[in-house]
Amino acid sequence: MTTKALGALITAMGVVAGGLPAEAQGPIRIGASLSLTGTYAKLGRNQHEGYKLCVKDLNTKGGLLGRKVELVVYDDQSTPATAVRLYEKLITEDRVDGVMGPYSSPVTEASVNVTEKYKKVMVAPLAATTSIFKRPPDKKRSYVFMVISPAEEYLEGLIDTAAKRGLKTVAIVNEDTLFSKAAASGAVELAKKRGMQVVFQEAYPKGNTDFSALLTKVKALTPDVLAAATYFDDAVALTRQMRELDVNPKAYGVTVGGDLPEFYDTLKTNAEYVYGATQWEPVLPYPNNTEFFEAYKKEFGHEPSYHSAAGYAGCLIYAEAVKRAGTLDADRVREQLLKLEMRTIFGEYKVDADGFQVAHKIVTFQWQEGRKVVVWPDELALAKPRFPTPPWNQR
Amino acid sequence: MLGQVVISGILSGALYAMVALGLALIFGVMRIINVAHGPLLMLGAYTTYFLSTVLDVNPYLTVPVSMAVLFAVGVVLERTLVFRVVDAPELSSLLLTFGVSIALVNLAQLLFTSDLRSVEYLTGAWVVGPFALSKTRVVAFVFAGTLTGLAFLLLGWTKLGKAIRATSQSREVAMVCGIDVQRIHLVTFGLASALAAAGGALIAVIVAIQPEMGQTWTFKSFLVIVLGGAGNYPGALLGGILLGLIEQVASLFLTTQLSEVVAYVLLVAILLVRPTGLLGGRQT
Numbered sequence: 109m110t111t112k113a114l115g116a117l118i119t120a121m122g123v124v125a126g127g128l129p130a131e132a133q134g135p136i137r138i139g140a141s142l143s144l145t146g147t148y149a150k151l152g153r154n155q156h157e158g159y160k161l162c163v164k165d166l167n168t169k170g171g172l173l174g175r176k177v178e179l180v181v182y183d184d185q186s187t188p189a190t191a192v193r194l195y196e197k198l199i200t201e202d203r204v205d206g207v208m209g210p211y212s213s214p215v216t217e218a219s220v221n222v223t224e225k226y227k228k229v230m231v232a233p234l235a236a237t238t239s240i241f242k243r244p245p246d247k248k249r250s251y252v253f254m255v256i257s258p259a260e261e262y263l264e265g266l267i268d269t270a271a272k273r274g275l276k277t278v279a280i281v282n283e284d285t286l287f288s289k290a291a292a293s294g295a296v297e298l299a300k301k302r303g304m305q306v307v308f309q310e311a312y313p314k315g316n317t318d319f320s321a322l323l324t325k326v327k328a329l330t331p332d333v334l335a336a337a338t339y340f341d342d343a344v345a346l347t348r349q350m351r352e353l354d355v356n357p358k359a360y361g362v363t364v365g366g367d368l369p370e371f372y373d374t375l376k377t378n379a380e381y382v383y384g385a386t387q388w389e390p391v392l393p394y395p396n397n398t399e400f401f402e403a404y405k406k407e408f409g410h411e412p413s414y415h416s417a418a419g420y421a422g423c424l425i426y427a428e429a430v431k432r433a434g435t436l437d438a439d440r441v442r443e444q445l446l447k448l449e450m451r452t453i454f455g456e457y458k459v460d461a462d463g464f465q466v467a468h469k470i471v472t473f474q475w476q477e478g479r480k481v482v483v484w485p486d487e488l489a490l491a492k493p494r495f496p497t498p499p500w501n502q503r
Numbered sequence: 504m505l506g507q508v509v510i511s512g513i514l515s516g517a518l519y520a521m522v523a524l525g526l527a528l529i530f531g532v533m534r535i536i537n538v539a540h541g542p543l544l545m546l547g548a549y550t551t552y553f554l555s556t557v558l559d560v561n562p563y564l565t566v567p568v569s570m571a572v573l574f575a576v577g578v579v580l581e582r583t584l585v586f587r588v589v590d591a592p593e594l595s596s597l598l599l600t601f602g603v604s605i606a607l608v609n610l611a612q613l614l615f616t617s618d619l620r621s622v623e624y625l626t627g628a629w630v631v632g633p634f635a636l637s638k639t640r641v642v643a644f645v646f647a648g649t650l651t652g653l654a655f656l657l658l659g660w661t662k663l664g665k666a667i668r669a670t671s672q673s674r675e676v677a678m679v680c681g682i683d684v685q686r687i688h689l690v691t692f693g694l695a696s697a698l699a700a701a702g703g704a705l706i707a708v709i710v711a712i713q714p715e716m717g718q719t720w721t722f723k724s725f726l727v728i729v730l731g732g733a734g735n736y737p738g739a740l741l742g743g744i745l746l747g748l749i750e751q752v753a754s755l756f757l758t759t760q761l762s763e764v765v766a767y768v769l770l771v772a773i774l775l776v777r778p779t780g781l782l783g784g785r786q787t
Contacts (some may be wrong), residue, residue: 146715149617223560284760312759315719317710319763320511320637321754327635328504341619348621352628352637353507374621374711502626 135440136436138423139198140208141219143256147187150340150368151415152211157236157408158419159208161400162427164407169497174425180204186211188218189418192435195222203437211415212339213237213259213287220252228249229429229438229445233416233422235260236387237290241464252440253445255422255457256414259363260288260294262385263335265472265484266361267295269383269493271302275358279308281322282337291337291363299335305450307331316342319349327355327447340365342445344374349351351378351500358496359383368413371487372478379475381497386471388414388454389482391490414454415416421454476500507634508751514640518645518745522702522720523727524654525695527739530728531671532691533589538600539580540699541717542607544591547573547700548707548716549615555622562622562708566646569704570697577696581689589688604721611714616692621711643705649700654694658736667691726770732780741782776778 111142140159142439159179164459166177180202184191193211198204199222209232210219216235223230223381227345232240233255241254270278278299282292289311296306307329310494312322326334336346344366349358366384383485388394390401390412400420404412412420429444430436449467450457456467474493529537550569555562584603588596591687607624628635651748653783658664669677670687679686682703708714731738746766773780 144613145617150619265768310758313763316759317719318515318750319718319759320515321508321751322759323504323512324507325755327507341711341713344619348626348710349637351626352627352635352640354630354635370619374619374623376623378626501630 109229111325113378133175135178136172136206137178137180137193137202137204138206138208138426139180139238140161141182141184141191141194141198141210141215143211143215144181144183146184147341148186148211148215148339150370151234151364151413152186154413155211155419156416157404158233158412158421159423160415161404161407161416162420162423164328165403166423166427172430172438177427186215188215189213191219193223194471195219199223199226199228202477206426206430208419208426209233209235209439213240213290214285216240216252217286220249221379224249224251227438229253229426229441231255231422231426231429231445232427233240233418237286238464239286239290243462243464248263249260249463251442251463253425253459253463255425255454255468256387256418257465257468257470258294259337260297262291263295263337263361264298264470265385266335266359266383267298267302267304269472269484269495270333270359270489271299271304274497275304277305277307277331277359277413278327278333279326279329279331280335281309281326282309282311283316283339283342288337288363292335295335295337304333304410312342317345319346320353323349323353327353332396333361333421336360336362338362338365340368340371343371347375347378348380351482356499360497361385362469366475367473367480369411372475377503380477380503381494382471383474383475383483383493386414386473386480388417389471389473389480391457391482394453394455394487395451399452418453421452421457422450424436425450425457445458463465505752506715508755509748510634510636511640512748513744514644514747514749515764516534516744516749517644518649518702518705518743519723519727519746520743521647521654521729522699523724523743524651524736524739525702527720527722527728527731527733528691528698529694530733531736532667533585533688534593535585535588535596535600536593536725537585537692537695537722538597539604539607541719541721542604542611543577543696543717544699544703544706544720545611545712545714545717546607547574548701548712549611549620550700551704552620552622552706554714554752555624556613556620562624562704563642563646566701571699572702573700574693574697577693578689579583579694580696585692586685586688592757598672600611604718608714617676617715619711619713620707622708624708637709639705639709643709646705650698654698655736657694663690676768684777700785705708707784713787726766729780730773732782735780738780738782742780747779 112501182194215233229251231253239260282288343362361383367386372379385439432444458467473480479489520763547569551565554560554565625638666682727742752767
């Protein structure tokens with residue numbers, strides 16, 4: 109047999125075995141628009157790193173459907189309108205094989221219209237707003253899947269901790285965007301359910317840096333609890349200005365941003381006693397969680413946040429569904445995602461018929477001596493909360 | 504409660520006034536709306552941040568350094584770019600400074616990343632009766648007041664100040680009287696940048712900073728000089744304090760969300776009813 113004939117035979121065998129023509133065996137390209145600059149940059153970049161580590165891990169295990177996996181990522185500068193344009197570009201110009209979700213609820217809410225239009229499955233690991241998934245019957249979405257717990261549950265730990273200790277009044281403030289509004293309205297519901305009185309509720313615009321008037325109003329009402337549905341910048345500014353205006357609730361908690369190491373780095377001891385909610389902590393007893401933590405630290409030189417872990421897990425969940433479907437075909441991957449029950453480094457994954465997350469659990473922590481200590485729920489708590497929060501002048 | 508927000512309003516108003524005075528100077532003397540004013544303020548903030556965290560200098564001692572650095576940056580900008588559009592149609596100067604603004608912000612994102620940075624110094628408040636006076640804001644108020652006062656002394660009593668005002672009244676006549684108008688433009692742009700830098704330096708101690716912080720300050724300064732009367736320097740002072748008060752009082756009686764709406768509705772109203780501003784336009 110000549111070399112040429114041998115070559116042809118091998119190629120033919122390859123084609124039969126693979127069931128696909130050789131030229132289709134390039135990498136699987138997965139596209140995403142992420143907030144790499146702008147207001148959400150800190151969090152978006154961690155999500156990006158989660159994606160990168162997941163792709164790396166997939167590739168060391170032989171890729172997906174026998175093909176290498178490759179990420180195509182663009183920066184949406186934390187603006188929904190830009191993300192919409194980028195998903196259009198990813199799907200129509202770059203012709204990626206699959207997409208992953210962007211950072212934040214507002215950006216996902218906008219982008220999902222594009223992925224639905226082109227019938228692309230989108231696992232959206234950092235979208236926590238119920239209304240993205242739970243839709244009126246005529247506006248149902250079929251291809252978007254939730255990974256983290258809904259925004260409404262973020263402040264549950266704070267409210268529950270406060271209610272158990274007999275606190276009666278609560279003030280709730282929030283950034284006027286999708287996620288924060290949902291977190292705030294969830295807190296209102298939870299507080300009412302626990303017999304607490306909501307004495308104040310107000311929203312502030314995204315990018316707001318001056319909270320003096322808002323906090324002056326809060327201070328005048330002397331609520332027992334201040335629950336703030338925030339992102340990072342506003343969480344930092346609120347905490348600093350609470351100290352400046354000497355606002356002293358017995359418990360004060362934020363939502364997103366409060367869990368980043370930078371929160372403490374920026375605020376130093378002013379961050380003590382602040383409660384925060386997180387979807388994930390490295391200390392939680394989930395499978396391979398410690399290994400993920402170590403690998404991430406080694407790869408990127410800093411510790412992962414829950415955004416990193418959710419990004420990582422979301423990408424694994426999508427990969428698992430593709431593996432089970434045996435194809436990248438959106439409808440068949442969708443079927444698998446609806447059926448899938450999976451326990452990742454991030455905890456449980458299971459969705460209902462709307463793609464809405466029903467299994468994952470949120471935890472509440474408190475900053476104690478520079479460390480985030482999980483204080484709620486009881487079954488995952490590592491210590492008791494330091495309660496009540498002392499007034500600023502007695503610290 | 505009203506007392507507290509009036510205090511907060513006046514405290515932040517003084518900063519607005521100082522920063523806006525820079526914009527008013529450039530507009531008065533060169534007839535340019537400097538859209539890059541906010542980003543220059545941002546550079547001032549970063550100068551203070553790096554001096555105080557890396558070299559461990561007291562942040563308030565870095566204020567004059569930031570001002571000097573940005574004076575130099577302003578001079579370089581004027582000499583290389585801005586002087587080309589002084590007599591050009593207004594759109595050219597808007598476009599040019601807008602371009603400079605974008606370039607500065609993106610450069611800052613590249614060099615400093617968009618991480619939030621903060622200078623932790625003098626946190627907390629002085630509690631006086633029912634009022635809490637944020638320490639950093641009170642110090643910023645004192646600095647802003649002093650620097651604005653010095654700027655007015657310079658404008659009113661020195662030969663340079665007189666030359667600046669003369670150029671702002673009529674460039675041709677100033678030139679005929681032997682004033683080196685080119686040099687006045689250069690100095691004015693430098694001074695204005697230094698005022699913005701002082702604002703940035705003081706803000707860095709109050710809130711966390713990031714490269715995109717400047718743009719809102721461009722808008723606010725613009726609002727202030729329209730309120731007070733474009734090109735009218737004492738008008739900037741009045742406009743600044745007014746804007747501070749309007750923002751705070753509107754947040755108190757309405758919501759924080761609506762306070763900016765109120766400020767800008769007022770801007771439109773003033774442009775319609777009294778386009779020359781509360782104290783009238785250009786000084787004569």
